[in-house]
Amino acid sequence: MPGKYQIFKNIEIKNLILVLVLLSIPLFIIIFKLIKYSEESEFCGKCHSMEEQYKNWSHMAHKNIKCIDCHLPNDNIFNHYVWKGIDGVKDVVSETLSIKDDYEIHLSEHGKKVLQQNCIRCHSDIVSHINTNRNCFECHRNISHKMITNFCNFNSNGGADIYE
Template sequence: MKRGWIVVAVVIFIFILAILSPKLLAKTNTPEFCASCHVMEEQYLTLMKGGLHNSLKCVDCHLPNNSKVSFYFWKAVDGSKDFIAFHTGSVPDQIKTSAHGKKTIQQNCIRCHEGMVSRITISDRKCWDCHKRISHKQAGLRETFKEEVFNEKI
């Protein structure tokens, strides 16, 4: 009898998980979800106000997009690390991208801008070496400067 209840509970749990998983996964792919961690507010604002890539989601640049397996594997790994760091209070003041994260961002830049970068012969350069304004930090400085100039004109 007891075993029957366990089987029923497991089946119900799997059924609920199957129904909620797509919605939960979709929600965790949104910039608003990424910004729900208070240390990511600046990055969220620069993405939304930055102009160049504001139609993208964080996962478009920060997670591998070459396969669903790789995407969800790194989503779980990176998400777990972020969750643990946030809830243990060990988030650094200056957020930096890991070596794997930099490689992923570079691959995603190339994926989206393949036509342009196919003409570049130097392969050891990073996109952000030349395009400094696309980083969250630089985009934030640019927007802050624009707002200060705009406010002075009013």
């Protein structure tokens, strides 16, 4: 009676490597396409908790900017994909396991820092003279998500007064 792994003794290593390479090519293509798809704003809008934000974003000033351009670190590719994985898994798990229909995704402290860094990255020409003690999105929440919770007025010192 032949051994349990007798079949593998007849396969040459080079053939095994060839088969593994041929099988891995479609796998890498699928993974690459999934990563690219998950970087599209339409993907972000698929979650129930983001439907309203996605709908609002698609009619706002930043509609040509992807969600990941604001909500993920863009200082280096490694940091970008690490946080894409962390935030993506957290949001998908929260959305999937949420029993309530009114589940809302909220920005973490890290997310707030990233959002602020990305506002400054894109708008550095106009924010260099503004008071940086305040986050841009405190006054400009309605730029992408129509979430107006307060009103800002720019004062003569270049800062913003917030009226709640």
